Amino acid sequence: MTTAVAAKSQVRTAMNPRRYLGDAWRHPVARAVIKAVLTIWVTTTLTFFLIRLMPGSPVELKIDELITASGGALSYEEAAALASNLFAIDLSAPVHEQYLSFVWNLLHLDLGTSFLSQSTSVISVILAVLPWTLFSVGVGLLLSFTAGISLGLLAAYRRNSLLDHLASTGGSIISSIPNYLLALLIVLFFGIQLRLLPITQMRGSMSPGMHPGFTLDFIGDVLFHAALPISVYFLATIGHWVLSMRSATLAALEEDYVTAARARGLSDGRIRNAYVGRNAVLPLVTQFAINIGFIVGGAAIIESIFVYQGIGLRLLSAVTQRDYPVMQGILLMTTISVVVATLAADLLYSKLDPRIGRAGGASG
Amino acid sequence: MTAVAIARPTIGERLAHLWATTADFLRLLSRRPIGLLGLIGILFFLFLAFVAPMFVPLQNTPDIGAIYVSPSWDHPLGTDFQGRDVLNQIVYGGRDILLVAVLAALFSTLIAITFGSIAATLGGKVDTAILAVTDVVLTLPQLIVLIVVAAIVRPQTFVVLAVILALLQWASLLRQIRSQILSLKERDYVEAARSLDLGLFHIIFREMLPNMRSYIVIHFIQAMTAAMYAQVGIIFLGLVPVSGTNWGIMLYFAQNQGALFFRNSIWYILSPILAIALVQLSLVFLASALEDIFNPRLRGR
Numbered sequence: 001m002t003t004a005v006a007a008k009s010q011v012r013t014a015m016n017p018r019r020y021l022g023d024a025w026r027h028p029v030a031r032a033v034i035k036a037v038l039t040i041w042v043t044t045t046l047t048f049f050l051i052r053l054m055p056g057s058p059v060e061l062k063i064d065e066l067i068t069a070s071g072g073a074l075s076y077e078e079a080a081a082l083a084s085n086l087f088a089i090d091l092s093a094p095v096h097e098q099y100l101s102f103v104w105n106l107l108h109l110d111l112g113t114s115f116l117s118q119s120t121s122v123i124s125v126i127l128a129v130l131p132w133t134l135f136s137v138g139v140g141l142l143l144s145f146t147a148g149i150s151l152g153l154l155a156a157y158r159r160n161s162l163l164d165h166l167a168s169t170g171g172s173i174i175s176s177i178p179n180y181l182l183a184l185l186i187v188l189f190f191g192i193q194l195r196l197l198p199i200t201q202m203r204g205s206m207s208p209g210m211h212p213g214f215t216l217d218f219i220g221d222v223l224f225h226a227a228l229p230i231s232v233y234f235l236a237t238i239g240h241w242v243l244s245m246r247s248a249t250l251a252a253l254e255e256d257y258v259t260a261a262r263a264r265g266l267s268d269g270r271i272r273n274a275y276v277g278r279n280a281v282l283p284l285v286t287q288f289a290i291n292i293g294f295i296v297g298g299a300a301i302i303e304s305i306f307v308y309q310g311i312g313l314r315l316l317s318a319v320t321q322r323d324y325p326v327m328q329g330i331l332l333m334t335t336i337s338v339v340v341a342t343l344a345a346d347l348l349y350s351k352l353d354p355r356i357g358r359a360g361g362a363s364g
Numbered sequence: 365m366t367a368v369a370i371a372r373p374t375i376g377e378r379l380a381h382l383w384a385t386t387a388d389f390l391r392l393l394s395r396r397p398i399g400l401l402g403l404i405g406i407l408f409f410l411f412l413a414f415v416a417p418m419f420v421p422l423q424n425t426p427d428i429g430a431i432y433v434s435p436s437w438d439h440p441l442g443t444d445f446q447g448r449d450v451l452n453q454i455v456y457g458g459r460d461i462l463l464v465a466v467l468a469a470l471f472s473t474l475i476a477i478t479f480g481s482i483a484a485t486l487g488g489k490v491d492t493a494i495l496a497v498t499d500v501v502l503t504l505p506q507l508i509v510l511i512v513v514a515a516i517v518r519p520q521t522f523v524v525l526a527v528i529l530a531l532l533q534w535a536s537l538l539r540q541i542r543s544q545i546l547s548l549k550e551r552d553y554v555e556a557a558r559s560l561d562l563g564l565f566h567i568i569f570r571e572m573l574p575n576m577r578s579y580i581v582i583h584f585i586q587a588m589t590a591a592m593y594a595q596v597g598i599i600f601l602g603l604v605p606v607s608g609t610n611w612g613i614m615l616y617f618a619q620n621q622g623a624l625f626f627r628n629s630i631w632y633i634l635s636p637i638l639a640i641a642l643v644q645l646s647l648v649f650l651a652s653a654l655e656d657i658f659n660p661r662l663r664g665r
Contacts, residue, residue, distance in 0.1 A: 039499070178640065184615070188634070192626075319603065331505075335504065342503055
């Protein structure tokens with residue numbers, strides 16, 4: 001028996017990737033950071049080669065377009081120089097050098113300029129829209145997390161009650177409907193059929209003529225415009241929190257330490273908050289951070305339905321205008337926000353759960 | 365000689381075995397009304413999308429006199445912005461969507477099985493490399509990558525679309541398969557097969573994979589759900605230049621023809637929404653029932 005276990009653990013270490021990457025890999029923070037950098041690098045490389053080397057590449061198309069637009073006044077070289085300026089790539093260099101200089105520019109936050117106007121840098125385009133997406137997604141998720149956690153805990157405590165059945169069935173139904181269909185249903189019923197919401201006035205991220213500032217008017221206006229995206233993010237994610245919290249609580253309730261706490265005569269409230277709730281919510285905190293990242297990435301359709309001027313809508317207009325540098329920049333930016341969120345989740349988890357730090361890495 | 369002949373089951377025995385497993389599975393499923401509902405829903409939509417078009421003639425001639433009419437005997441779900449029958453479009457519009465979803469799930473499962481078993485059996489640097497790629501794909505903002513890739517590649521056929529979708533979805537199954545193989549490696553029956561010198565191929569495909577059926581089936585269903593979500597999403601955004609009718613294109617028109625803003629167009633918009641939502645619901649219900657069946661530890665929760 002003992003030899004079998006020993007043999008098993010030996011095979012496990014041989015299979016373990018950490019062995020080959022030395023001690024640095026073993027540290028959860030280092031692991032998470034390496035993973036994050038790797039992901040950003042892959043996205044960058046993927047977009048570079050897709051844009052540069054695809055048959056009928058956007059760069060060549062742009063060069064042709066520039067020549068045609070000038071009525072033949074531009075030579076191929078001049079047009080190529082213009083295009084390379086737009087893409088922040090030096091087209092005359094060999095591909096590997098182009099790639100290196102592209103990465104170099106990226107490290108200096110130079111993502112090129114928009115195709116539509118040479119004076120607009122891609123970075124400024126992104127900075128104008130990213131806060132709106134982060135704000136609406138963040139608020140929506142925070143609300144759904146708080147509500148979902150409380151509802152899930154309550155449902156688990158009143159297992160098989162009417163509330164439990166309603167919460168778990170409702171949760172699984174609403175979380176399996178695609179979020180953009182929820183958005184369409186909101187527009188359809190509340191906006192058009194019942195005319196309860198002024199859908200067209202709620203478009204955009206704020207009303208025209210509104211000046212940013214910490215005034216009540218401004219905050220109210222921002223919330224008015226963000227209300228629909230926020231409610232969609234809320235509805236689309238709450239089911240997941242209810243279901244996960246419910247099953248995590250049920251599992252925690254069966255743990256020995258809960259029985260021990262009961263035997264010690266601790267109050268029900270203390271057991272619920274400090275023992276059951278705390279342990280059940282732990283894995284969900286990381287999911288929360290990961291979800292923020294993914295919903296920022298998935299916001300494009302929601303924002304286009306509500307015409308909310310966030311990063312997703314900007315991406316779609318860049319797609320229709322074939323504004324490749326902006327597309328590329330937004331892809332990079334969303335990847336970075338997803339990666340940073342995941343990284344934060346990993347770090348948070350090892351902070352919240354001391355067992356993880358010692359076991360070496362928050363995986364899964 | 366005869367021993368070999370006895371060891372190989374006849375076709376009749378195989379069918380009997382298949383029937384027994386199916387019956388067993390249905391019996392387990394029938395105790396979970398949600399799973400049964402899911403299965404019925406999926407079978408219904410498969411029938412609607414692949415069998416019904418053989419019996420219902422395609423009607424796509426515009427009828428300007430009957431734009432957005434309410435449901436009637438002639439048009440059970442009303443008509444669209446050109447006066448075409450909505451029910452007819454729902455019947456004809458499911459095939460492509462479901463086909464892409466199935467293909468994407470199939471491709472992603474194949475990628476995951478192939479590279480998952482390679483990573484687990486070879487180990488070492490290959491394993492590290494495959495795991496690194498997997499981690500990266502798991503972290504990508506899939507919808508944004510999909511939008512950008514679709515805008516650059518402009519998928520013209522559904523197979524290309526399915527391949528792109530599959531390339532974004534294999535990662536989680538690969539991790540499961542890899543860790544399963546790593547733990548199954550130590551089991552006695554794999555040891556026995558190894559000492560009989562049955563070969564790596566036999567060990568992986570005949571001994572190990574059947575034991576991972578549950579993971580693979582559940583992943584397949586979840587991958588279909590994800591592929592449908594992403595696919596309908598980018599069709600809705602108008603990023604896939606495909607012609608014809610499907611539920612996604614109906615939604616695209618609903619948004620872009622302004623159909624959404626006519627009060628009497630509700631049936632035209634609600635029909636594809638309901639069709640997509642019901643397929644998704646059925647898939648999710650079946651997957652969660654299967655998880656319940658395959659993972660007895662969770663039973664009764």
